[in-house]
Amino acid sequence: MPFDRIHECGCGVGRIGPGPIGMFVERWLARLPLPFGDADRDAGYWWRPPYAWIRRNDTKPDHASGAPPTPRPGQVNQGDRIVEPHRRAHRSVLLLDAEEGRNAPAESVHNFLTRDGTPPAQLRKLGREELAAYPAVRIRPSTCVAAYVLDDGGFRLDLSDGGTAEARRLLLATGLADELPGPRGIEALWGRSAFHCPYCHGYECTGKPVAVIGAEPARVRLALQLSRFAADVVLCTDGEPLDPASRLKLESNGVAVRCEAIARLEATGDQLEQIVFESGPPLARDAVFVVNVPRQRSDLAARLGCASFADGSVEVNEFGRTSVPGVYAAGDMARRATVPMPLAAVITAAASGTVAGAVIDQDLLYVDFDLPNPFAQAKG
Template identity: 40%
Template sequence: MRRSEDWDVVIVGAGPAGLSAALVLGRARRRVLICDKGTPRNWASRQMHGFITRDGIDPREFRALAHEELARYDQVERRSATVVGVRPLAGGLGFKVKFARGSEVRSRKLLLATGVLDRLPQVPGIEKLFGTSVFQCPYCHGWEFRDRAVAVYGHGKRGFEMARAMTAWTADIVLCTDGERLTAGAQRQLQRNGIQVRTAAISKLEARSGRLKRIVFHDGDALAREALFFDTPSSEQSALSRVIGCDYGDDGGVKCGQYSSTSVPGVYAAGNITRDVQLAIVAAAEGTRAAFGINRALTREDFATRLRSPAASTRESASRPGAGRKR
């Protein structure tokens, strides 16, 4: 393996979590390889909200700005590549990271920032409206539909909770359960909060000018709505954390300890895969925390190594300013 394919940190996933981590690690003079397969969770969105100083930015522009900032740090390299395997090296010396095209690199630490993808409800017409008038997150797009006629899609507790959440933005809410009955208690609580319930199975969504216009039911009825907010389970984008053997929490997220470290030594996790608050700025903050933890661990390891071989360290420091700092 070429020396240039030895990295301090490989980051898998270049969403807000991975990009923020790369910035902090680059500024800490770490050799960072950040890889991405080009499938961000917000692929359908044209406006990202709630990220202070970037409210309403097109996610593609957000990524482009992040790439520009990372380009200032010559020890950070971005690569369009899918990571398909990770193998620990003997003696806790790091990992071999394997790419879909067969090549491998070595890394001392690994950050998983691989995100999740939404499973859209099985309703004809929904996919082309996702990101414009069909959404999975009221914090991201609720403001744009404040005081407007919205529908909520979700089964059982999920539908109930999304309908309750939407009351922060509008009073005109219809919960569509798509064929599922609600308990009498849930129905009563929703009604007392002014939330209507439709249990009929949904036949399709109809659009006008690329935006939701009506929800059509199998019983022939139709409901005019300007937006639909759904709550369905999302899926991890990558099996890497499971393959490596990371522990999971009860909420289904990769379990993290101090500074985003996972249960596998040397592996860190950040962003939506931890199943914390699923907003871009939180993912970015988790990436920053992981970067802090990774750099702290690397610095301490190097410090301890130099203590064990003081002569070598002194020789190296004398011959090259700053040398010995990384390994």
């Protein structure tokens, strides 16, 4: 069966993940009544990290010849389709989930009302349990390895398990992955005692000795921000120079400065013990805030031709539309032009997916009933 949408996703330390975005939107979409008509009675959805929504319809013969439809130029054969029950009453959803959440290393998720402190794996489990109440939802472990735009404006996906799917709309939530440029030993601590976001992990550092690594203005600002939480804060420039004005501001607000190059981080398990410098005494710390380099977890948006910003974020408008007709994006992989950086939090990811899911459903409604679409002219 062709699909109405595909949804692809990913996530951040203590933040976004395929689970929260995708499951939240999948559950919402599964509650939607179907529009009337053959195409919509057979609607269905898929998702995986990177989340993709796909809508399905049974392959129908050519009305003139009775023969199966033939591939158009640039199109491949449709391949196998998965039959979904309950297609008359709700939008069917197939969840394609490779379980590669960005926040998997984190001990817990924060800033999500009623779920603060929940481990990421537990949040995923709770989402799966909620989805089980919706018979239109199916879950399948797979990934998208190729995507094609079809002549009719729909999409064709090739999946890693050898299957294929077609969709009228795609919702990407493939998320970001974090590259950690250093210092040595950071990987084992990531999400446990090495962090990058004060809103996700600052509160848990209350009363503890904390270090911030870096000399850029943003690192100075973070060190000052963390001084509200931590017992003491030290800015470690890792051998980089720090301008006198910044040093004065830090020290006058109780933030010490260490300018030696860092040799390594020493820890017991995933708990930081101390920062070892190339020269000078080591610095005992319970937590360290480092610079991470986020990158797109999937290149699907780029292969589809979606416009992006210099930081790699996929450009969307306020309704999650990308520059490619029929393709939407949600979560920390995307942002609007008016937002200076992607908002990497589970609850904002869920919210952006909810908005995009509603707009996609309305978009299909307007197409199927030939109605004017008030969302069509929205700008980012």
